[in-house]
Amino acid sequence: MSAVISPKALRPAAQGSFDLQRVRKDFPILALTVHGKPLAYLDNAASAQMPRQVLDRLIQYQTREHANVHRAVHTLSETATAAYEGARAKVQRFINAREEREVVYTRGTTDAINLVMHGYGRAFLGEGDEVIVSQLEHHSNIVPWQMLCGEKGCKLRVIPCDDRGVLLMDEYARLFNDRTRLVAVTHVSNALGTVNPMREMIELAHAHGVPVLVDGAQAVPHMRVDVQALDCDFYCFSGHKMCGPTGIGILYGKAEHLNRMQPYQGGGDMILSVTFEKTTYNAIPYKFEAGTPPIAAAVGLGATVDYLSAIGMENIAAWEHELLAYATEQVGGLQGVRIFGTAPDKAAVLSFEVAGVHPHDVGTILNEEGVAVRTGHHCAQPVMQRFGVPATARASFSFYNTLDEVDQLVAGIRRVQKMFG
């Protein structure tokens, strides 16, 4: 990254200790250049970058603490187990779960949703039962439920959204009937950035006696999430979208649900005793953690939680809000550019199209300018269908992004328009 950061990029994001220049130094990858231009990494909704503090923790774990967990009596097995379980406790505090055992390690958000589909959906849903999802879902919160519907003869009901990408609460209320068994809805839309009114949606579902699974993949990295305040039944998120490692995610579930659910996979560590006649399953959360888990990734996730907490989720949310406001004004102000997703409550995601230019051409040319954006359907084809486009370009921001990077994006879009003009 060029050493020159303009004063406006250093404007403090909020009251408190947030120092953008210092934060950027934590992320070695941000110093890269692409095609001779400083990298402007604006694909954070797909995967965020990792700070040195997490990288260091991974190295420390792998060089001084690693062995398999929950197994042997030797020292390293104990340090590894302590690190692995210690990270679980950090996550528990981070999302304010009531108990550590309500925090289940998974491979990621997709894996967490599939766990609930198998362990809860297949166990408790039957023919004619209904699952409510929304128009804004990522494929990972649609396809598992469709698979369940195909297998069990259940029905998928969809909450529609308006032209801003805001879910229609009246329509949502009308979807409930005596066959509604589960609501599975995203906290924040990955394609549009809409922040859904989760508390209100959960309250309504609970009034009908229906549990709620929240896809929090795009929410946890950007705002304070309190699962007890939300009163959600399940909450799923991924490590790599919050500056942690890939291959690790979390399923939070209320103990009362997790206790009665079926295991997802069978194997070691998820059992109490095995004979050829009968296997007794381990208690939660271990019942859902068959086989050797991604231990280093879990430990890294613990370090990620420490890192984000030290910066402060409020500071992160405040700065990202400024980035979004500036980007919306600058990109939205360009003639021939249309922004998708104009909800009043939005995370720092800007989906757009440049008139007459396919998003993939936009993405390729922006890359020449060092600007990394996602182009395509964002694994949310129903959202694309709602807005009548096959794909969009999407800039998604993290707290380490600068206003200068927004300017770099805008300059890139201008170049696209010039080339195709």
Add this chain to the structure above:
Amino acid sequence: MDSKQLYQEVILDHNRKPRNWGKLEDASHRAEGLNPLCGDHIWITLKVDGDKVESLAFEGQSCAICKASASMMTTNVKGKTIPEIEQLIREFREMATGKLDVARAPNHLGRLSVFAGVKDLPARVKCAILPWHTLHAAFQRQASTSTEGDADPMSLNAENR
């Protein structure tokens, strides 16, 4: 590579003013091509007499690389025989996937070699190849083709295609 090398004036021109755009009402062969990752979606219709392609047309929604590739394909293959065109399809695919160096190996691609740069943009290879795949599908009397699954030119299963 620099995108200027790929987005050359000839490609931008074919994107702006695609040749042979539309649909042949009296087509003898037709096929639909889909690149689900990109959203490219094209239809090709052609009229074949004996083994010679008398005329062809295409339409659809796609990125500039796909549209220019389709447009230049239509101007290039018109009047050629199916075996000649199949040879071109093979060469185009090999060029786009970096297996054929057009500067060194003998080939029949001519002006189509403006797409050689796409080999350095793996995510865009499918965009350039889609029209050629679709044409091949039409010859095979296959109603539609996709750049995914077994037809994926970048897939691990693509060795023999």
